[in-house]
Amino acid sequence: MNFLAPIGRVFLNFLAATGRLALFVWAAISGILRPPFYTKMLFKQLMELGYYSLPVVGMTALFTGAALALQTYNGFSRFSAESSIAIVVVLAITRELGPVMAGLMVAGRIGASYAAEIGTMRVTEQIDALETLSTDPYKYLVLPRLLAGITMLPVLVLIGDIIGVFGGYLVSVHDLGFSPAPYLKSTVQYLETKDVVSGLIKASVFGFIVTLMGCYHGFHSKGGAQGVGSATTHAVVSASILILLSNYILTSLLFGK
Amino acid sequence: MTAKIELRGVCKRFGRKIVLNGIDLTIEQGESFVVIGGSGTGKSVLIKCILGLLTPDAGSIKIDGKEVINLPRRERQEVMRKFGMLFQGGALFDSLPVWENITFALLQNKEITRAKARDLAVQKLKSVGLGADVANLSPAELSGGMQKRVALARAIAADPEIIFFDEPTTGLDPIMADVINELIVKCSKDLGATTLSITHDMASVRKIASKVAMLYNGKLIWQGNADKIDHSSNDFVDQFVHGRAEGPIAAGV
Numbered sequence: 001m002n003f004l005a006p007i008g009r010v011f012l013n014f015l016a017a018t019g020r021l022a023l024f025v026w027a028a029i030s031g032i033l034r035p036p037f038y039t040k041m042l043f044k045q046l047m048e049l050g051y052y053s054l055p056v057v058g059m060t061a062l063f064t065g066a067a068l069a070l071q072t073y074n075g076f077s078r079f080s081a082e083s084s085i086a087i088v089v090v091l092a093i094t095r096e097l098g099p100v101m102a103g104l105m106v107a108g109r110i111g112a113s114y115a116a117e118i119g120t121m122r123v124t125e126q127i128d129a130l131e132t133l134s135t136d137p138y139k140y141l142v143l144p145r146l147l148a149g150i151t152m153l154p155v156l157v158l159i160g161d162i163i164g165v166f167g168g169y170l171v172s173v174h175d176l177g178f179s180p181a182p183y184l185k186s187t188v189q190y191l192e193t194k195d196v197v198s199g200l201i202k203a204s205v206f207g208f209i210v211t212l213m214g215c216y217h218g219f220h221s222k223g224g225a226q227g228v229g230s231a232t233t234h235a236v237v238s239a240s241i242l243i244l245l246s247n248y249i250l251t252s253l254l255f256g257k
Numbered sequence: 258m259t260a261k262i263e264l265r266g267v268c269k270r271f272g273r274k275i276v277l278n279g280i281d282l283t284i285e286q287g288e289s290f291v292v293i294g295g296s297g298t299g300k301s302v303l304i305k306c307i308l309g310l311l312t313p314d315a316g317s318i319k320i321d322g323k324e325v326i327n328l329p330r331r332e333r334q335e336v337m338r339k340f341g342m343l344f345q346g347g348a349l350f351d352s353l354p355v356w357e358n359i360t361f362a363l364l365q366n367k368e369i370t371r372a373k374a375r376d377l378a379v380q381k382l383k384s385v386g387l388g389a390d391v392a393n394l395s396p397a398e399l400s401g402g403m404q405k406r407v408a409l410a411r412a413i414a415a416d417p418e419i420i421f422f423d424e425p426t427t428g429l430d431p432i433m434a435d436v437i438n439e440l441i442v443k444c445s446k447d448l449g450a451t452t453l454s455i456t457h458d459m460a461s462v463r464k465i466a467s468k469v470a471m472l473y474n475g476k477l478i479w480q481g482n483a484d485k486i487d488h489s490s491n492d493f494v495d496q497f498v499h500g501r502a503e504g505p506i507a508a509g510v
Contacts, residue, residue, distance in 0.1 A: 036367055121350075128310050129348035132341075133362035133411075134334045140365070 024216055028142040042144040049110050049145075049211075050152035054159065056109055057102045061160035064097050065089060065167025073176050085178070086186040089168035094191070094199045095255075098161045099153075100247055103206030106153060107213075107239040114145055114214025115235035119221035119228035127219070142215045146208060153207030154200040161196065198254045205250060206243050213239040259322035261286045261419060261451045262307065267316035269302055276302045277313070278475030284451060284468075289442075291454045291462050291483070293497060294472035295506065300455035301345070303472065304421050307453070308342065309333050320419070338362075341417035341450075345424040347408040349396035355382070356392040359411045381410040384447070385440055402433040406440070413444050420445055422454035426461045438464040459498060462486070471497060473506065 072088045118141055121127050130137040165187060172178040214235045221231035262284040269277040276299035284290045294300050305311040307318055309325060318325050325336055349358050356378035363369040369377065379389045385406040396404060405425070412420055425441060426434035438461050445452045454465060462469060466483040471494050479491045486498055496504030 036365060038365070124346055125344045125348040126350055128305070128308075129342070129344055129350070131310055132308060132337060133365070134337045135362065135365050136330065136334070 021212070021216060024138075024142075024219070025146075025212065027138040028146055028215075031136060031139040032143060038140055038144055041140060042147060045144045045148035046152055049106070049148040049207075050155055053106055053109055053152075053156055056105050057156045057160045058163050060101050060105050061093070061098060061164035062167040064101055065093055065164035065169075066171045068092055068097070068164075069168035069171040069176070073172070082176075083186065085168070085172055085176075086183050087190050089172075090165050090187045090191055091195055093164040093168070094161050094195045096199075096247075096251075098157050098164055099199045099202040099206060100243065102153065102157045102160050102203060103210060103243045103247075104240055106149075106156070106207070107210045107236055107243065110149070111210045111214040111235045111239045112232050114211060115218040115221070115232040116228055118215055118218025119231040122219060122221050123224055123227060137219075142219070145211045145215055149207030149209075149211030150204050151207070153210070154203040157199055157203035158196070161199065194254075198250075201254070202247060202250050205246055209242045209246065210239045213242065260284060260319070261288070261321065262453065263317075263319040263322075264307070265317045267303075267306060267313045267318060269299070269306055269311060269313045275475050277306070280316070280472075280475075280477055282470065282477060282480075284453060286451055287449065289445060289452045289454070289465055289467040291456060291466035291469050292472055292477075293457060293459075293462060293469060294455070295457060295497070298472050299475060300472055301423060304342075304423055304453065304455055308340065308421065309337070338415065339418045341412035341415065341420040343405075343408050343412045343420070343422045343425055345427060347396070347404040349404060349408055349411070351396050353395075354392070355394050355396065355399070355407050358396065358407060359414050361411065362415050377414065378410070381414050382407070384413070384444065385410045386436070402429055402436070405429065405433075405437055409437070409440055409444065413448060413450075416448055418448075418450055420448075420450045420452045422452065422456075422465075424456055424458075425454060426456065426458045431460070434458065434461065435464070441465050457497075459500070 068089050069085055072085045073082060076082055076084055076088070118127075121141070127137045127141070130140060169180075169183060169187070172183055173180050217231040217235040217238070221227040260283045262282070264280050264282040267277055267280040268275070280303065292300055292303065302311060306313045309328065313326060316326075320336055320339065323336070325333065328336065349355075350361065353361070356375050357364065359378040359381050360369065360374035363377070364371065364374050375392065378392055382389065382391055387403065387406055387410070391399070391403065391407070396407065399407060422441060425437055429437060441452070441454070442465055444450075452465070454461070456462060462483070468480065469483050469486050470477045470480040471491075472478075473493055479489055479494045481489065486494065489495060489498070492505045496506050
């Protein structure tokens with residue numbers, strides 16, 4: 001029966017990791033209502049994650065929307081359905097590509113930097129130093145970052161949605177010969193609130209995943225530069241995979257039968 | 258009178274490696290206690306257990322007669338207010354300027370306004386022999402010796418009752434090491450603090466210790482007054498104090 005042992009071990013490791021993550025999150029959020037409040041740290045993280053990610057997310061959205069319009073035109077013209085381009089672009093952007101692309105870009109930008117920064121603090125004993133200075137490192141380092149992820153990624157995605165649709169508009173109007181007014185009209189005509197809101201819910205979950213993975217792997221990094229390097233890798237890879245996985249789960253919850 | 262710090266049967270293991278194996282230690286109010294031992298003998302683990310950064314597997318640790326193992330986080334933060342700690346690498350927050358580093362605990366717990374904190378930082382910098390111009394620099398702009406001094410200033414900023422020093426002279430040149438040793442003696446005397454230092458630097462031991470203990474193989478194999486260290490009649494201590502390669506302690510472990 002020895003061949004079952006590795007399966008059991010993997011399963012147990014999975015459960016242990018899930019438990020550790022849950023405890024980590026609890027340690028961070030349990031202090032949310034108890035003073036002192038580190039508002040300065042929160043504001044700094046909101047700026048870092050929200051404002052400074054705008055160029056990256058905006059560029060990604062713009063080119064994604066543009067490529068999407070081209071591809072859709074190319075495919076749909078085979079059965080004379082070019083008029084559907086506008087609605088395809090806006091649905092694909094708001095429901096799927098906006099949140100997923102923004103999530104992945106922020107995973108690379110923010111997840112990596114959190115893991116590297118907190119990981120370096122860990123290996124240089126700065127996190128221990130926080131404890132000796134009567135400061136809860138979970139509350140001081142982790143909580144503001146989690147809150148920034150949960151709140152700012154939806155904002156980024158909303159802006160990204162608009163830019164992405166605009167990217168599709170540019171290509172359609174300047175390249176593919178659509179008239180501006182009808183294109184914009186058919187963009188909004190069939191768009192429902194749910195399309196946008198579901199994308200924002202996804203974004204909030206992705207923001208949580210990215211910041212949690214960055215903080216968690218940084219917090220538990222060991223042994224010098226190499227440890228910080230592998231923490232950074234783990235943070236980005238695990239966040240990316242979890243984003244794609246949870247995207248499917250969320251889609252089926254929000255839109256499934 | 259209750260001892261300031263009292264350890265009974267403290268054990269800590271990592272996997273199969275037993276690092277601390279039944280440590281008994283009593284530090285009285287006002288003492289300057291130094292634990293010596295080779296690299297990797299668990300000196301840092303000992304300090305981290307007392308600070309609550311690591312949880313011992315067994316035993317009891319009392320601060321002012323109060324058991325501190327497994328204290329809830331908030332109560333432990335209260336206990337931590339009695340402590341100041343000088344970390345081996347300084348552990349200064351590189352995202353903050355020097356003066357905010359020094360007054361970090363006071364600022365974060367809103368016990369002091371920013372303007373007052375700056376004045377206090379300058380005053381503490383002066384007591385470790387640094388000028389006010391250092392206050393606005395970032396820790397990365399400082400030399401190793403200056404970082405140690407700033408870290409010392411941070412450790413004493415909240416006027417702690419107990420100060421821990423983790424290898425205070427490691428990585429410094431002999432003259433700077435002596436400067437730091439003198440600062441440690443001066444600062445702990447000014448505050449009337451109880452101190453616990455860990456080091457393998459004998460010059461440091463002779464300068465700051467009133468009592469010495471030696472950690473070897475997870476146990477404190479010898480304890481005594483600092484002046485007895487040269488006549489300990491313990492082969493392990495003798496070998497360490499005189500830095501000989503030959504003796505009962507095998508090198509390279």
